[in-house]
Amino acid sequence: MQSENPMIADLVKLANSAAGTMAGMTREARESARERLREAMGGIDFVSREEFETVKAMAQKAREQADALEARVAELEARHAGD
Structure with a gap:
């Protein structure tokens, strides 16, 4: 309409x-x-989650290696100090 x-x-x-x-x-x-x-x-x-996780794992591994080396150096220093 x-x-x-x-x-x-x-x-x-x-x-x-x-x-x-x-x-x-x-x-x-x-x-x-x-x-x-x-x-x-x-x-x-921006990074993808996969890239972030990869770098995070690399950092964790590096931290573990650094801790192991630090312990080894401390042990060698203790041995050397005992000589």
């Missing part, structure tokens, strides 16, 4: 136009925010 009133028809056109404009502005704002986030995150270096 269509209205014959041109004022109502104009209001409907205006409402439709405003809705389309708002949808476009929302889409544009979302894309702009995504782009800013990409730019901000671009300078940050």
Whole structure:
């Protein structure tokens, strides 16, 4: 059922136009925010969980070797001091 009133028809056109404009502005704002986030995150270096775990294991092994060497040096120093 269509209205014959041109004022109502104009209001409907205006409402439709405003809705389309708002949808476009929302889409544009979302894309702009995504782009800013990409730019901000671009300078940050991230590593994968796998890379992190690999380096963590390497550090643990190095720590264990350093502790073993420290104990060995202490033992050799104790022997040398006893001479």
